[in-house]
Amino acid sequence: MNNKFKYSENPINNMASNGTFEELFLNLDSLQIMYFLAEKNPNLAINFIAKNTRINEETVTSLITQMIAKQLVTYNEEKKGYTLTRVGLASLYNFHKGYVENEQN
Amino acid sequence: MDSLDFHKEFLSKRAKKITKEILEKSSEKAKQDKSFSEKLARGKLKIIILADNKEEGVPGEFTINLRGKIQELGFPCALGSEYYNQMEDCFDEDIETEIGLNNVIILLNGRNPVLVGESKMTRLIENWKNKTLFFFQYETEEELKARAVNKEFPIDFKYPIPYTNLADLEAKTLFGVLHWHYYKYRHRDKIYVECKENIGNKDEQQI
Numbered sequence: 001m002n003n004k005f006k007y008s009e010n011p012i013n014n015m016a017s018n019g020t021f022e023e024l025f026l027n028l029d030s031l032q033i034m035y036f037l038a039e040k041n042p043n044l045a046i047n048f049i050a051k052n053t054r055i056n057e058e059t060v061t062s063l064i065t066q067m068i069a070k071q072l073v074t075y076n077e078e079k080k081g082y083t084l085t086r087v088g089l090a091s092l093y094n095f096h097k098g099y100v101e102n103e104q105n
Numbered sequence: 106m107d108s109l110d111f112h113k114e115f116l117s118k119r120a121k122k123i124t125k126e127i128l129e130k131s132s133e134k135a136k137q138d139k140s141f142s143e144k145l146a147r148g149k150l151k152i153i154i155l156a157d158n159k160e161e162g163v164p165g166e167f168t169i170n171l172r173g174k175i176q177e178l179g180f181p182c183a184l185g186s187e188y189y190n191q192m193e194d195c196f197d198e199d200i201e202t203e204i205g206l207n208n209v210i211i212l213l214n215g216r217n218p219v220l221v222g223e224s225k226m227t228r229l230i231e232n233w234k235n236k237t238l239f240f241f242q243y244e245t246e247e248e249l250k251a252r253a254v255n256k257e258f259p260i261d262f263k264y265p266i267p268y269t270n271l272a273d274l275e276a277k278t279l280f281g282v283l284h285w286h287y288y289k290y291r292h293r294d295k296i297y298v299e300c301k302e303n304i305g306n307k308d309e310q311q312i
Contacts, residue, residue, distance in 0.1 A: 021149075022142055026132050028125065039120035041113060071149075086181035089112035091148025094179040096116060098144045099131040100123070 021070045025095050029055050030063045034084060034092050037073065041089075043081030111176040143290055146297050147179035150286050153204055155185040156213040163213045167271055174275065175282055183207075205230065208296050209285055210237040211278060212262075228261040238281045239265045240274055 024030045032053050037044060040052075046064065050057040064082055067073035072088035075081075084092070135141045152175055156168045168184060175182040185204065192200050204210075210233060228234065239262040243249040249267055252258050258265060266281065268274040290297050 022145060025145060026136060028128050028132060031128050031132070032123075032125075035116070035120040035123050038113060038116035041117075086112075086151060086183070087148050089116065089148075090176070090179055090181040091145050093112040093115055094144045094147050095131075095135065096119065097179065098138070098141070099135045100119075100127060103127045103130050103134075 021072075021091075024063070024066060024070060024072065025091070027063070029053075029059055030067070031095075033060060033063055034067070034072070034088065037082065037084040038089060038092055042083035043076050043079040044083070045081055049082070111173060112181070143287075144179070146290055147286060148181065149296055150180050150209060150282075150289075151207045152180050152182040152209045152211065152282060153185060153188075153207040154182065154211045154213065155204075163271065163274065167275075168213065171275060171278060174279060178279065178283065180282060180286070205233060208236060209282065211282070212237050212239045213274065213278075214239070214241055228259065234261060235263055237262055237264065238278070238285070240268050240278065241265060242274075243267050243269065 024034075032055065033049060036049060036053050046057055046060055049055075049064075050060045053060070064073055067088065068075065068082075071085060072091065073082050074085050076083060138144075154168050154172055154175075156163050156165075172182050172184055188200055188203055192203065239259065241258055243252065258267075264281075266277055268277055
């Protein structure tokens with residue numbers, strides 16, 4: 001049995017991406033997913049993200065697909081999990097510093 | 106190369122306190138901010154610091170602090186040594202390829218511009234040369250003039266920046282990084298391609 005991960009096994013590979021870089025930071029579900037990834041990084045499975053953010057799996061999958069297209073998230077084939085990248089963490093940091101920090105205080 | 110401890114640590118501490126109401130308010134604020142796109146775009150400019158920390162070069166502690174200051178400005182920034190530590194089983198060529206994926210290379214070399222391998226790489230590869238901010242040290246204005254006349258500085262680099270001391274080096278590095286970002290963003294560089302859609306009229310931008 002070959003244990004190597006097959007490209008087609010990853011459901012998100014066949015989904016089209018849409019939405020701009022900025023739109024992902026204006027979408028509440030997407031923001032919630034990114035904060036969750038930032039907290040729990042690295043290598044998180046879709047169902048784990050969906051369960052903990054209480055966003056349905058289809059939406060999580062669709063948003064993660066868009067994040068991968070914008071290089072905000074990467075997929076680790078061996079560990080079968082998603083990770084927020086350097087670009088993702090720094091962009092979320094910029095969003096947080098610019099717009100969330102004052103709301104939190 | 107996905108290590109970015111500074112931003113991860115910052116966010117993981119605050120992520121637990123995030124509520125939907127806070128995100129709704131923040132998102133509304135962001136929509137109304139003209140510089141929203143530029144602020145986010147900082148996250149796309151990947152920076153690496155390569156430094157000669159031996160003998161008369163800059164101290165290792167300085168480069169670590171400098172990386173922190175660049176990260177505080179919102180840019181993903183790593184040190185060359187981190188690549189070597191994380192990829193210790195890889196070939197040098199693979200490490201060099203990874204380093205070359207960064208958008209800006211900051212090369213701090215003190216007085217020994219040919220001591221480290223990366224310095225040689227930045228001279229040999231055209232693509233690297235054009236994105237390298239090379240900093241070299243001088244003591245007096247007379248010395249700087251003499252070095253230029255006698256070609257006693259690396260002429261390969263597009264952006265050689267002389268500095269006098271570490272405080273000067275820090276200020277010039279931060280200035281250089283921010284200027285690079287504003288310039289490339291305003292001129293719609295390919296790394297900001299996703300942000301183009303929201304740029305609109307260049308004159309309306311708040312940068």
